[in-house]
Each structure stands twice: as structure tokens, then as C-alpha cells.
Amino acid sequence: MAAGEHVGLFPWLVMLLLPEECYVEFFEKFNFFDGPCLKIAISKGLGFGIILGSVMVKLPQIVKIIMSKSGAGINVMAVTFELTAISFTWAYAVANSFPFSAWGEALFMAVQTSAIATLCFWYKEQTLQAILYVSGYLAVMWVLLSGVTPLSVLSAMQATNIPIVVLSKLIQAQTNYSNGHTGQLSAVTVFLLTLGSLARVFTTIQETGDDMMTLTYIISTAANAVVAFQVLWYWKRTEEFTKRQQSKKD
Template sequence: MEAIRGVLVPGVLPENCYDEFFLQYNLLHVPCLKILLSKVLGFGIIAGSVMVKVPQIIKLLRSGTAEGLNFQSVLLELLALTGTMVYSITHSFPFTAWGEVLFLMIQTVTIAFLIQHLGNRTNLGILFLGLYFSVVSVLLSPVVPMAMVTLLQATNVPAVIFSRLIQAVTNYKNGHTGQLSAVTVALLFLGSLARIFTSIQETGDPLMALTYVVSSACNGIIFAQLLYYWNVTLAGEKKKKKKKH
């Protein structure tokens, strides 16, 4: 039992919940069940985030084009992810409450670079990488006051809204979703929905919860467009493959 305690406490369960489940066998203790569900969801979201945008990256590399992806939209999404990561680290939130943001940030930076690279602007892409990681280093340093970090997190809501609206408008104008990956869009939508619960449960921070509520709604719009334009997008991809052959 001590070995189990060492694994579960405090990373997965607090001491009192371990006692409720394993000593008193009270498996229906609601507050502890909420904590356990939140932790399991958190670990699941983080595990999924490691690969969530990989299908998008692979699709870009295989097609050799970034058609349908809007660079400004990606930048705004990156701003939101960076704000959440910096805000979470400075507030010492548990990794299970925000960990996926780190992996999504790395993958989003990669996509932003690929958009520039595939558009024959590789030098601009390299410059972007240097500037971005320099800014992140400064934001995580002690020189940045907490008020500025909170302000950065507060900008997440409009950043998420505008990033998704820009992409939605791009999809509407094109009449298809281009190189957007269905797997990536679906996972982002489901992950943001689950994060509403975990952010309330693990951080109790209304600003974090609001960010994920807005993110879920906006991701839902892109997901709905993906379904709506599904046949049109497939038809366009088939035509391109025929032209190549």
C-alpha cells in the first residue's frame, strides 16, 4: 500500500482522498472523484497534445503548400498559448492544469515556420523563431511584473476569438478548409471542452476557465466548417493529385 501511496500522493490524489479511497473504501466520495477525474483528464489531454498538431504538420510537409492556413491566425493562437503558459508557470499551477499548452506551443511555432518556409520566405521564418523564443525568455524572467503577466493572459480571450474568426473567414472565402487537418481540429475542440472542467477544478481561476470556454466555442466553429466543407475539400485534393500525376 505504501508503494501505491508513493505513486498517487500528491501527484494524482491529495492525502485525504487517498485515505477515502484506499483506507475507508469510500469510492463514491464526490469531491475526491472530481479531483481524480480532473487529474485523469489532465494527463489525457497532455498525452494527446504531444501529437495533436502532428497530423497538421505532416499534411503541410506532404502537400508542400500551406494553402488555407492563415499566418495571422496562427500568430494570434500562439499569443494565446504563450500567455496561458507564462500565466500558469508564474502562478505555480499544477502541470496537469496546463501542460498541453507547452506541447501545443512548440507545434504551433513549427506550423508558423512552415507557413513561411513553404511560401519561400525561409529567412523570415528563421527570424520569427529567434524573436519568439527571445520574447518568451523575457516573459518568464523576474523582470516582468505579475500585472503584465495577468494582462497577457487577459488578452487571450480576444486573441483566441480573432485567430479563429480569421481562419473561419479564410475558410469561407476559399469555400473549403484547405490543408487544415481534421484530426487536429477535432482534438483541439474536444481538448478545450475538457479543459473547462479541469481549469475550474485544479486552478479555481476564472480567467483560465473563461479562456477555455471561449476557445471551445471558437474551435467549435472551425470544426463545424470542417464538416460543412468536407466533400468540397476532398474533391479539391483529388483534383490536385490528378494534376500532379
């Protein structure tokens, strides 16, 4: 069968993810250990796995805030810095036409991260701030994604992601240290973010070859790991804090 003559639903589905030569290697030659194609398959699998996971990665955090009706222990400034880094990566990847599997989680994480900040304002009864936060963020993202922002500007913004990521996690880590507990931070969300950013190091190298994005994810993994360590370190104190908060409401 000549190149380009693969017909049927299965070949079509496979070639949505893998190049045709990899379909040939895997499903015609049955060479499942072809080095280049195996790397592509692993990268695509991880990439879409991260995206699927990102749909729910911050839901435990959102649910925890809603159930407790409190954003105690969550530093909104740190959340905003994190949202900024996510949004810069999203806009930079779109402008460079990187495959969705290399950056798609940024879309879902941006929605959830902005929701967390908004809920923190909401439960402090700062309704106007909550509305302004959401509307301001949507306006900024329209400018970044509409094509009116030059690629050089987006590249410069992406370059700032490393200090932004570090700063966001250091602010949250300082808040945790000052409080002596991690408040309403969700352990599930923190650990999933750490694992997700670690997996992204491999997929970014494989799918984009972009050194700036790769370094950003390496730094992000280390920064997330600091907060993850604090979640474990302050586990018992956080449980005590949660019980005290609950008893006050009861």
C-alpha cells in the same frame, strides 16, 4: 497508520497526483465515491489525458503540411494569434504556480503551433521569415518565463486571450469561407482541439479556480467549434481541392 506514514511505490505514485486524504479515502477506506476526492481524481485524470493528447494533437496537421509540401488554406496570422493565446496562458500559469496538470498542454501545443507557422513560411520558400519567426518567438518566451515580467503584466496579457482566441478563429473561418474549402487544415487536429478545450473548462475550474482562464477556455471551445463545423460543411469541396492540388503536382 499515522498521516504521512504511507510507504511503498504505489502510495507514492498515487500521492503524486492526489492529496494524501484522497489516498486514504480511496485505498484504505475504499470510499471510491467521496465527492471532493472524486472531483480531484477526474480533474487530474482529464488534465494529464489532455497533456498526453496535446503531444500529438497537431501532429496530423504538421504531417499533412509536410506530405503536401504546402500550407495552402492555413492563415499564418490566425496561427500566430493562436500561438499568442497559448503562450500567454503558459506564462500566466507558470507565474501563478498552477499545477502542471492544469496547463501542461500549452507547452507542447506552443511547440507544434510554432512549427506549423514556420512550415507555412518554409514551403512558400520564405526561409528568412521562417528563421526570424522561430528566433523571435523563443526570445519572447524567454522574457515571459524568466521571471522578469511582472505578474500584473502577465495577468493583463492573459485577459487579452479572449479577444485573441476569437480573432484567430474568425480569421481562419473567414479564410475557409473565402476559399470555399478548408485546404490543408487537419480535421483530426481541429476536432481534438475542440474536445480538449471543452475538457479544460472542467479541469481549470477544479484545479485553479481562476475565472479568467475558465472563461478563456469556454470561449476557445466555442471558437474551435466554429472551425470544426466548417471542416464538416466543406468536407467534399476540400476533398476536390486536395485532388486538384495533387493532380497539378503529378
